[in-house]
Amino acid sequence: MSTEAVPLPPVAATPGLDQPAARVLMWRHHLRWWEALPWLAAVAFYFIFPDYLGFATALLVTILFALSLDLALGYAGIITLGHAAFFGAGAYTVGLLAFHGIWTEPITSLALAALAAAVIGFASGVVLLRTQGLTLLMLTLCTMALLQEAANMAHDYTGGFDGLPSLDIAPLFGFFEFNPLYADTQYLYTLAILLVCFIFIRTLVYSPFGQSLTGIRENPLRMHAVGAPVRRRLIICYTISGAIAGVAGGLWAQTNAYVNLSALDLDRAATVLIILILGGYGRLYGAFVGAAAYLALEHFLARIYPTAWQLGLGLLLVIVALYARNGLLGLGEVLWQRYFVRRAAT
Amino acid sequence: MSKRLIAAVAALSISGSAALAQEIKVGVVLPYTGIGAEFARQMDRGMELYLKLNADQVKPYTITLIKRDSKAPSGAEAKVAVQELLTQDKVDALAGWVYSPDAIASAPLITAGKKLAVIMNAGTAFITNLAPDFVRTSFSMWHAGYALGVASAKTLHAKTAVVAYSDFPPGKDSLDAFKAGFEANGGKVIDAIPAGGPGAVPDFTPFFQRAKDEKPDVLFVFVPAGDHAVAVAKTYGALGMRAAGIKLIGPGDITQDIKLQAMGDAAIGLITMHHYNADLDNPQNKRFVAAWRKDYGADSTPDFTAVGAYDGMAAIVHAVQATKGKMDGDAAVKSLLGWKFDSPQGPITIDPETRDIVMNEYLAEVVKGPDGKLHQKVIGQIDRVKDECKAQAIGPCAPKK
Numbered sequence: 001m002s003t004e005a006v007p008l009p010p011v012a013a014t015p016g017l018d019q020p021a022a023r024v025l026m027w028r029h030h031l032r033w034w035e036a037l038p039w040l041a042a043v044a045f046y047f048i049f050p051d052y053l054g055f056a057t058a059l060l061v062t063i064l065f066a067l068s069l070d071l072a073l074g075y076a077g078i079i080t081l082g083h084a085a086f087f088g089a090g091a092y093t094v095g096l097l098a099f100h101g102i103w104t105e106p107i108t109s110l111a112l113a114a115l116a117a118a119v120i121g122f123a124s125g126v127v128l129l130r131t132q133g134l135t136l137l138m139l140t141l142c143t144m145a146l147l148q149e150a151a152n153m154a155h156d157y158t159g160g161f162d163g164l165p166s167l168d169i170a171p172l173f174g175f176f177e178f179n180p181l182y183a184d185t186q187y188l189y190t191l192a193i194l195l196v197c198f199i200f201i202r203t204l205v206y207s208p209f210g211q212s213l214t215g216i217r218e219n220p221l222r223m224h225a226v227g228a229p230v231r232r233r234l235i236i237c238y239t240i241s242g243a244i245a246g247v248a249g250g251l252w253a254q255t256n257a258y259v260n261l262s263a264l265d266l267d268r269a270a271t272v273l274i275i276l277i278l279g280g281y282g283r284l285y286g287a288f289v290g291a292a293a294y295l296a297l298e299h300f301l302a303r304i305y306p307t308a309w310q311l312g313l314g315l316l317l318v319i320v321a322l323y324a325r326n327g328l329l330g331l332g333e334v335l336w337q338r339y340f341v342r343r344a345a346t
Numbered sequence: 347m348s349k350r351l352i353a354a355v356a357a358l359s360i361s362g363s364a365a366l367a368q369e370i371k372v373g374v375v376l377p378y379t380g381i382g383a384e385f386a387r388q389m390d391r392g393m394e395l396y397l398k399l400n401a402d403q404v405k406p407y408t409i410t411l412i413k414r415d416s417k418a419p420s421g422a423e424a425k426v427a428v429q430e431l432l433t434q435d436k437v438d439a440l441a442g443w444v445y446s447p448d449a450i451a452s453a454p455l456i457t458a459g460k461k462l463a464v465i466m467n468a469g470t471a472f473i474t475n476l477a478p479d480f481v482r483t484s485f486s487m488w489h490a491g492y493a494l495g496v497a498s499a500k501t502l503h504a505k506t507a508v509v510a511y512s513d514f515p516p517g518k519d520s521l522d523a524f525k526a527g528f529e530a531n532g533g534k535v536i537d538a539i540p541a542g543g544p545g546a547v548p549d550f551t552p553f554f555q556r557a558k559d560e561k562p563d564v565l566f567v568f569v570p571a572g573d574h575a576v577a578v579a580k581t582y583g584a585l586g587m588r589a590a591g592i593k594l595i596g597p598g599d600i601t602q603d604i605k606l607q608a609m610g611d612a613a614i615g616l617i618t619m620h621h622y623n624a625d626l627d628n629p630q631n632k633r634f635v636a637a638w639r640k641d642y643g644a645d646s647t648p649d650f651t652a653v654g655a656y657d658g659m660a661a662i663v664h665a666v667q668a669t670k671g672k673m674d675g676d677a678a679v680k681s682l683l684g685w686k687f688d689s690p691q692g693p694i695t696i697d698p699e700t701r702d703i704v705m706n707e708y709l710a711e712v713v714k715g716p717d718g719k720l721h722q723k724v725i726g727q728i729d730r731v732k733d734e735c736k737a738q739a740i741g742p743c744a745p746k747k
Binding site: 051052054055058152155160161162163165166179180181182183252256257258260262263265267268299302303306307309310 | 378379383386413414415417418419420421422425426429430432433434446447450451453454455457458459470476513514515518
């Protein structure tokens with residue numbers, strides 16, 4: 001299975017629990033030592049670079065958004081270019097509630113954001129997931145464009161392009177303020193939400209449900225033939241993915257204290273797709289690697305060359321597209337195989 | 347021998363005084379990439395030219411610009427840039443902001459950071475209400491819109507108007523401003539037509555035909571400068587609206603100087619209201635335009651964005667001198683309240699109550715000059731125009747309780 005980080009040995013002729021293949025299947029969802037690394041790095045970052053927490057918070061939000069897309073695109077094979085629809089739905093839920101003074105408590109706001117995005121994901125999924133390929137791609141794009149235009153037309157409530165200014169977000173647990181200048185609270189809060197969502201997604205993709213999604217991605221006809229409810233599974237997956245994207249959007253609105261139409265922009269949807277492909281899709285950690293590589297390069301190149309940073313980023317994307325078809329993680333895997341596994345074998 | 351000694355002492359004293367010159371760090375947040383890059387370049391040049399032409403005003407301080415790209419107008423990227431400028435670079439003042447969303451999103455940081463922040467372009471009226479350290483040297487959409495409403499009724503003697511606007515905040519603000527100014531002086535806006543968005547240029551024929559059928563005295567148009575404005579002028583000509591007695595008017599955004607020549611002869615006769623055009627006849631502007639053409643090429647021209655940045659830099663330098671380089675936020679802002687400056691656009695002041703600019707608005711007509719190029723001829727002027735949205739506390743400009 002291409003999603004697996006550990007290489008599969010040849011399939012055994014007679015299956016049994018002592019067979020290598022069966023052992024791999026049984027152990028694949030178990031934690032590996034290196035899975036702690038991103039989280040340790042994130043905590044270390046907090047202590048080592050306290051001045052960069054604003055940027056790092058934006059990075060964590062993007063990782064969560066890319067993870068939600070990975071669930072739909074990488075695992076279930078739902079080709080979408082409109083994932084910002086859910087990001088925006090979540091962001092506007094938090095934004096509208098806070099701006100009009102209805103609800104400002106952060107964690108419950110996020111739950112409401114997830115709910116709103118899930119409703120849109122379910123409603124659009126029921127209609128869209130009858131289609132495949134380019135048709136699906138265009139329809140997801142249309143859904144997002146419709147939502148963006150709706151937000152623009154509801155200018156009196158959403159502020160349109162100018163957005164909802166200076167959102168008042170209540171302190172976390174009634175105690176930890178969101179300081180705009182020093183983003184300590186925002187960073188740790190976002191990291192905690194990311195961890196919770198990640199554990200949920202990781203459990204989901206290794207569950208029988210997640211396995212059936214991978215099956216649908218690889219061969220929908222065969223999944224139909226074995227009696228799997230293909231469309232229902234896809235709709236559920238799309239709804240969950242939408243809800244998580246909604247959480248990412250809600251976090252974005254809370255940590256920025258601002259929402260505008262850019263939350264629903266094609267630019268956002270395309271960037272997260274590029275990030276996921278850059279890191280490697282269908283492998284969970286691709287979202288981490290892709291977002292970190294893309295955003296860090298963008299951020300620091302833009303600091304050095306405010307006018308020409310896009311050139312450097314473009315070169316990276318060309319190189320990855322030419323030499324690393326499975327993204328940075330895929331490239332790392334190939335190198336690992338070539339230099340360590342083979343050497344160990346000889 | 348003694349000559350050498352003198353030279354050495356002189357060199358030492360020069361380097362000594364250079365070391366004494368206090369460095370003032372100004373964080374500049376502009377969209378250096380994407381569709382806003384053209385604005386950013388004009389504004390960079392405006393700031394550079396101020397520092398070059400007025401080097402004696404800056405002494406004994408040196409101004410260092412730390413430039414950051416605000417990227418796409420989502421607010422989030424500009425916000426990260428502002429945060430890092432304040433906490434890492436420890437800037438003494440902030441400047442820039444082309445897009446209103448970026449300035450609006452930055453407001454909580456400006457409030458928390460307590461440093462002077464000079465808005466050099468972003469035009470949504472209520473931005474200056476959002477943070478006590480915002481000072482604006484550019485304009486709000488209300489300056490030109492409201493003044494044009496007044497002038498349409500008083501100077502052009504129009505009784506009825508139809509408004510066609512690009513459907514995004516500057517367009518809507520312009521509509522509101524024009525309507526307020528026009529109707530306060532006895533005119534009546536009989537129809538407001540949303541005419542496409544700011545992205546792609548729409549076919550204006552159906553919108554203008556509808557306007558023509560309603561037979562107003564003036565057709566007020568707000569669209570982005572450039573291709574949109576060219577299409578407006580051409581459609582206006584093709585439908586024979588001038589012969590039908592309908593004047594085409596708009597805020598000066600639609601005849602931005604850097605776009606004017608590309609508009610061609612279709613633009614001749616267009617009447618706009620704005621605070622600046624490169625043809626303004628005053629000594630400051632003559633000096634400014636001459637220096638600009640010398641430094642950046644004979645075919646290049648400053649425009650209102652460049653002047654907003656020029657005036658903004660002048661404001662920062664004034665604050666530096668007034669606070670003796672300390673640049674404490676409150677003191678810097680206070681020094682600019684009621685500040686007067688002789689700008690290329692004419693005399694300007696900062697309104698002590700709203701921290702927004704007060705300036706002259708010029709009614710201008712596009713004409714073809716003897717050099718074969720398009721020029722803007724001033725045919726009317728309103729002095730000391732305030733941002734009426736805040737002055738009258740209309741809609742979102744009313745201070746939030």
